[in-house]
Amino acid sequence: MVRRFALLLTLLAALLAACGGDAAPTTQPTTVAELPPTAAAATGIPTAPAATAAPTAAATDTPAASPTPAPLTTDSRTGRPALARGALTARPIVAMIDNHPDAYPQTGLDEAAVVFEALAEYGVTRYMALYAPELVPVQGEIGPVRSARIYFVQWAMGFRAIYTHAGGSPAGLERLAADNNNLVIDIDLVYLEDRGIFSYSRRERGRLAPHNLYTRPGRVELFGQERAAESLATDVSQVGFLYAADDPGLGAANPASSIGYYFLYSDDPVGWFYEPGTNEYFRTRRNRPHIDAVSGEQLSFKSVAVMEVNEAPIPGDPKGRIDQDVIGEGAAVVFANGGQTAATWRKESEEGPLRFFDESGAEIVFPAGPLWIAAIPSLGNLTIN
Numbered sequence: 001m002v003r004r005f006a007l008l009l010t011l012l013a014a015l016l017a018a019c020g021g022d023a024a025p026t027t028q029p030t031t032v033a034e035l036p037p038t039a040a041a042a043t044g045i046p047t048a049p050a051a052t053a054a055p056t057a058a059a060t061d062t063p064a065a066s067p068t069p070a071p072l073t074t075d076s077r078t079g080r081p082a083l084a085r086g087a088l089t090a091r092p093i094v095a096m097i098d099n100h101p102d103a104y105p106q107t108g109l110d111e112a113a114v115v116f117e118a119l120a121e122y123g124v125t126r127y128m129a130l131y132a133p134e135l136v137p138v139q140g141e142i143g144p145v146r147s148a149r150i151y152f153v154q155w156a157m158g159f160r161a162i163y164t165h166a167g168g169s170p171a172g173l174e175r176l177a178a179d180n181n182n183l184v185i186d187i188d189l190v191y192l193e194d195r196g197i198f199s200y201s202r203r204e205r206g207r208l209a210p211h212n213l214y215t216r217p218g219r220v221e222l223f224g225q226e227r228a229a230e231s232l233a234t235d236v237s238q239v240g241f242l243y244a245a246d247d248p249g250l251g252a253a254n255p256a257s258s259i260g261y262y263f264l265y266s267d268d269p270v271g272w273f274y275e276p277g278t279n280e281y282f283r284t285r286r287n288r289p290h291i292d293a294v295s296g297e298q299l300s301f302k303s304v305a306v307m308e309v310n311e312a313p314i315p316g317d318p319k320g321r322i323d324q325d326v327i328g329e330g331a332a333v334v335f336a337n338g339g340q341t342a343a344t345w346r347k348e349s350e351e352g353p354l355r356f357f358d359e360s361g362a363e364i365v366f367p368a369g370p371l372w373i374a375a376i377p378s379l380g381n382l383t384i385n
Contacts, residue, residue: 083113244365304336
């Protein structure tokens with residue numbers, strides 16, 4: 001009896017133990033993430049690897065890009081303009097300037113950024129003056145304004161200029177008409193006068209016609225706004241030359257203190273004399289100082305480039321006009337910082353810019369300030385001292 005009761009108790013205990021295995025736990029097990037490191041180690045439960053800092057980029061020796069310096073657009077001493085490439089946002093202004101004896105003295109050449117001088121006819125030269133009012137405002141009038149020639153037009157096309165003139169040769173006028181205000185905007189002041197339009201020019205009563213026609217850059221710009229607004233916008237990013245600060249030491253190796261040249265007749269010379277104190281070249285014509293009509297001062301320019309350009313009379317032209325080959329390349333000599341540099345000029349097309357290169361093929365860098373360009377038939381007409 002006692003054995004049966006003990007066996008019954010044993011069976012009952014085993015049954016209760018088996019039933020207790022299905023009971024839900026009263027507490028949830030601690031998760032791995034909640035375990036402190038020591039507890040996790042004690043339990044033998046693997047832990048996630050410790051977080052590490054994100055790798056940083058290895059330091060390099062590459063320097064930070066420096067900003068491109070702004071082009072020099074003025075002579076630091078005088079404030080006169082330098083037609084620096086990359087500085088313009090609008091078309092520059094070009095005006096044909098008379099060089100007949102009845103036109104002396106001219107007005108406004110001393111405010112130009114660039115002046116071209118080349119033959120017209122019968123040994124008389126003509127100037128093409130280029131102004132950039134957005135770089136340096138032009139204070140006064142310019143003139144006397146004279147007629148166009150096709151080679152001047154072709155030079156002006158490379159500058160994307162507003163081209164101001166008073167009539168012109170048949171070839172020059174035909175080329176301007178065909179261009180239709182594309183490469184240049186055409187302002188023919190005589191054409192406008194013939195139609196009773198005098199808003200853009202005036203006549204000086206104290207001078208004989210046709211050597212008495214004057215304009216102002218503001219009037220030229222007004223013409224563009226009123227009569228050619230659709231043509232004003234154009235790409236001028238490649239217009240201009242390269243400039244740097246004055247460095248007279250650059251000329252010491254090959255100095256040139258005076259320059260002389262003529263176009264057709266040796267008794268009609270042009271001279272330039274270098275002034276070290278200002279690093280400028282002062283101009284004479286026929287051995288006399290070339291004076292501006294308004295300032296009364298002798299013309300001076302920062303640099304002078306003399307280029308050889310083939311010229312020949314136009315067959316059968318009733319006025320003895322000539323043509324000149326200004327597209328292509330040729331020999332030149334550049335005078336700057338008191339020295340001389342043998343050079344080559346290049347202009348690859350009508351729309352292409354005029355450039356000057358030294359003997360190594362590098363483009364010439366001029367000292368910042370106005371530049372005078374003389375196109376003569378032969379460098380044999382040039383003397384240097």
